[in-house]
Amino acid sequence: MASLGVLDLFNVKGRVAVVTGGSSGLGLMICKGLVTNGARVYVVALPTDPITETVDALNELGKESGGHAEGYSCDLSSKHSISELAEAISQKEKTVDMLISNAGIRRDPPSACNVLTAPLTELQASMWSIEESDWVNTFKVNTTAHYYLSIAFLSLLAAAADQQLSNGTKGRDEGRGVIVVTSSCASMHNVTNVDLTSYATSKAATDHLVKLLAAKYNRFYVRVIGINPGFVPSNMNPVGAEGNIFSSLFDKVPAKRAGNSEDIAGTILYLVSKAGSYVDGVSLCVDGGRILLANGQE
Template identity: 80%
Template sequence: MSLNIQELFNVKGRVAVVTGGSSGIGLMISRGLVSNGAKVYLVALPSDPINETVSELNDLGRESGGSAQGYPCDVSSKEAIAELSREISKKETALDMLISNAGIRRDPPLACNVLTASLEELQSSMWSIQTKDFDDTFRINTTAHYFLSVAFLPLLAAAAERPTSTGVKGRDEGRGVMVVTSSCASMHNSTNVDMTSYASSKAATDHLVKLLAAKYNRFYVRVVGINPGFVPSNMNPIGAKGNIFSSLFEKVPAKRAGNSEDIAGTVLYLVSKAGAYVDGVSVCVDGGRILLANGQE
């Protein structure tokens, strides 16, 4: 047994699938994995800059031995997810980690400040969101995690069961794990913006983590979640003029937005030997914002 940090958090040579990996939190995770020697199958929409991102990641992995390959896939489609798993299965007999990260946010097109709007303004704003916006949000933010987990279950179970060079099974080193990206928005209702469809889908995702972990526990395929707070992404352009959350940054106890180190460090813990005994829970990575949202100022 070693408590050396390079062994506890070691992901060198491990295989990962990262959805939504070409930007924002997914790219932070992909960079963290490749920088530490992992092989990443980066999954993103066909319209995303997959080739450019893969090239950047392979440059990043030259020293560590990490690498990346890109796959276009619309995870809102069950059939596309099935095809993705078939393609990965042609190349891999086991999958050490599935990072199910892709997500969207659809706010009402008629925006208002929820905290100050009149009854009429609030009603008009909330009514302006389309049914399709709710459907699309749940399809990608919740349902896709479910089908991805099912499609890749055999590969994840194989990684958990496979003997390692140290004489233990993969699961004892943290292999065979699914990490689901949720949001701290699932944990509170304190905001000046109506994110009802987004926050509801993320709350459903938090429970889905528990449901999937319970279903897969016999194979010790772990399912865990992360709930990021203010972290730069296309969804949350921190520093951009007119950012709807800009007035809240200084209220976070950490007095800053989250960054790549915060996200990558959390994921490296969960997918490595260090986190091998963690299952069925979600980790909030928000600089303490949830405390304020729950009135613990």
């Protein structure tokens, strides 16, 4: 008989997770949610990020649930570095239940302007000021890295999905073997007060990549799902910080607030657990309704 209890449906205890961009912002929220609920999390971040401090804090958080964290540094703009990361983790794990491909960057034009009100010449100068290298680097991290990470970890994810469990089911029936890619609601609307063109375009490409990868991996039932967060506190969106470029837009979100760790962690727990095991190849917008008011309007 199927169990509809919350503890069964959303259980991730003992599962293995790899989370990129895990030392801050959305990634840290996701790591906290997983570790708090008993998962083993490999926290991946840049060498310059506070990986050790993050892992120590996560392990303190996971004492009661048995959750555990371990840190790895990786330059996700490098195919070689991604390969080395997967090889290192494969030396420790025979399966990876979830890859949370979350890391991302945003490169705004050096000459900023209010896109909604700037005169033509000011808008033109602002848009022209962004360097070609900023476009290239944005796509390397925000789009291409998801592609190479999914390939590098595919065998470990497929093994998790195909794993025979003690209750007679397979891992895929419990939600194991899933890739969750962080996109943005910026890929889904066309209005903001700053020029996010390179960022939003890379995220729109990511949304389509989710579908392409899900189709490619369907034979192994390695699920690929996107999440499109809205205004959530992060290094790219310092909610509450003085001079925040988005501050005038917060009250236009129907939810009348920024997103928080419960919103993000809860979304991930749904998608990677038994509760979300029948979800594949789609992108879930978690934006408090922002895109409802951001298509052709301020």
